[in-house]
Amino acid sequence: MSLRHRVERVVVGGGIGGLTAALALARHGLAVHVLEQAPEFGEIGAGVQLAPNALRVLDRLGVLNDVLGSAVRPPRAVLMSAVTGEQITAIDFGAAFVAAYGHPYIVTHRSDLLAAILDACRAEPAITLETGKNVRSVRQDGDTAVAECADGSVYRADALIGADGLWSVVRAHTVGDGEPAHIGDVAYRGAIATASVSDRVGKGDMTWWVGPGLHLIQYPVRGGDLFNQVAVFSAAAQGPADAWGPPQELDRSFAGTTEYVREGVRLVDRERRWVLRDRPPVATWSKGRATLLGDAAHPMAQYLAQGACQALEDAVVLADLLAAHRADVPAAFAAYEAERVPRTAMVQTWARRMGEIVHADGVAAILRDALCADRDERDFRYLNWLYDYRPPASAR
Ligand SMILES: Cc1cc2nc3c(=O)[nH]c(=O)nc-3n(C[C@H](O)[C@H](O)[C@H](O)COP(=O)(O)OP(=O)(O)OC[C@H]3O[C@@H](n4cnc5c(N)ncnc54)[C@H](O)[C@@H]3O)c2cc1C
Structure with missing residues (x-):
């Protein structure tokens, strides 16, 4: 079997972002090949929140009904004090919310979301999928991006999309800004x-x-x-980062919370923990024939629950622009960055700030609670910038 392959477009990473990008390209009739390092496509056994900006993308790609099949539409998002057990504020996800954004707010299992996107990819003749392909390095060769895999196979493409997550190999080539930063928090979920x-x-x-x-x-x-369940706390940050926030520290951190919260924390899966990281925004993601999307481009703190939602937005905008500039991949990448870098930089920045608001202590917490006390549950003013995003028509 030949180890050298020529493809028009290659996506490195078959997670939520990478598979959605492949699907969005195929919906334009553009051929794309996906390389996933894992032996099977899959997601971790946890949930994911999807806001209307993400549902708009899923709807456009024709997979929304499949996703809604197993998802839950929570009636409200409620901010509760973990210490007193009292409500701080809430967002009503009912009819007024749906009327405002055209779509509901849903929560679903990550595997269910990925399965819906993967099924749609498998039904697209323009998409070819390969697993067990660990891309080790990326380079440019004239008008071609070249991805080399650990098994010796080489893929040459007119356009290469790095959707390979937080520890992106493609980013090491296009941006080269080293390891992502520590947020200081650890999550169990x-x-x-x-x-x-x-x-x-x-x-x-x-x-x-x-x-x-x-x-x-x-x-x-x-x-x-x-x-x-997702339990997050500020870790003591002692020793190597991988060892931050052991289970004893999780229990200690939540010791002062209500019985109901402690019960939840007792039941949360302790097999694996996530030492949370993000990156500050950067001005460009692309180099020659390679670009980035999703966590590879803009890994963010999870406090706005937008990492996957932003990856979905990236996917359709990038596909629209690659379709609009078929003969000029660098022009497509430049237009993609012009649209997506400012948007995702704002989300990255606000995600960190939201963390400070959510984890506030002392006077800051008293102020937060006081400011939220009389909020109307149907006042969506502060959500519009986030949930009302529409990929620019000019990109189509
Ligand atoms: C605690 C927590 C809670 C979160 N909650 C939410 C939420 O509620 N809503 C939300 O929108 N977001 C949430 N997020 C963020 C969200 O999980 C991520 O932003 C999203 O999964 C990013 O998708 P991605 O496809 O860009 O990257 P990934 O999901 O990381 O996928 C990358 C893929 O690339 C593959 N890969 C990696 N390296 C290589 C390589 N060298 N070669 C080939 N393949 C490779 C990986 O195996 C993987 O399949 C949360 C994050 C955390 C940590």
Whole structure:
């Protein structure tokens, strides 16, 4: 079997961002080849929140109904004090929200989301998929980007899209800015049987329990059968980063929270933890025939729950522009950056700020709660910039 391949477009990384980019390209009739390092396409066993800006993309690509099939539409997002158990504020996801953005807010299992996108990719003749392909390096060769895999195979493409996540090999080539930064927080997460968590009024909501330097997010997924939990706390940051925030520290951090929150934390999966990282925004993601999308381009703190949503937005904008500038890939990449860098820089920046608001302590927490106290649950003013994004028509 030949180890040298010539393809028109190659996507490195078959996660949510990479597969959506492939699908968006194929919907324009553009051929694309996906290289995924894992032996199978797959996602971790946890939930993901998808705001209307993401649903708009899924709708356009024709996979929304599939995604909605197993997703849950929580009636509200509720910010609760993890210390007093009292409500701080809420967002009503009902009819007024849907009327404002044209789509609801949903929560779903990551595997269900990926499966819907993957099924659509498999049904597209313009997409070819390969797993077990670990891209080790990327370089330019004239008007071609070249990806070399650990197994010795080489892929030459007119356009290469790095959708290879936080530790992107493609980014090392196009930007070369070293390791992503530590946020200082550690997360534990996973979906468990809904019945294993005590019932309470509002269990079906998307609930953020917040306290000084910590929060616990809870919401149902997979039609309500599973209950997703994400417990996050500011870690002591001692020793090597991989060892930050062991389970004892998780319990210690949440010791001062309500019984219901501590119960959730007791049940959260402790097998694996995420030492959270992001990067400051950069002005360009591309070099020659290679560019980036999703976490490879703009890894962000998870406090706005927008990392995957932004990857979906990237995917359609990039595909639109590659279709519009078929004969000029660098021009497509330049237009893509002009549209997406400012937008994602804003989201990256606000995601960090949101972390400070959510984890506030002392006077800052008192101020936050006081400012939120009389908020109308249907006041969406501060969400418009985030949820009302529409890929520019000029890109199509
Ligand atoms: C605790 C937490 C909670 C979050 N919650 C939300 C949320 O509710 N909503 C939301 O929108 N976002 C959320 N996010 C962010 C979201 O998970 C990411 O932004 C999103 O998964 C990024 O998708 P991606 O496809 O860019 O990267 P990834 O999901 O990292 O996918 C990268 C893919 O590339 C493959 N790959 C990597 N290197 C190579 C290589 N060298 N060769 C070939 N393949 C390679 C990987 O195996 C993987 O399949 C959260 C993040 C965290 C940490």
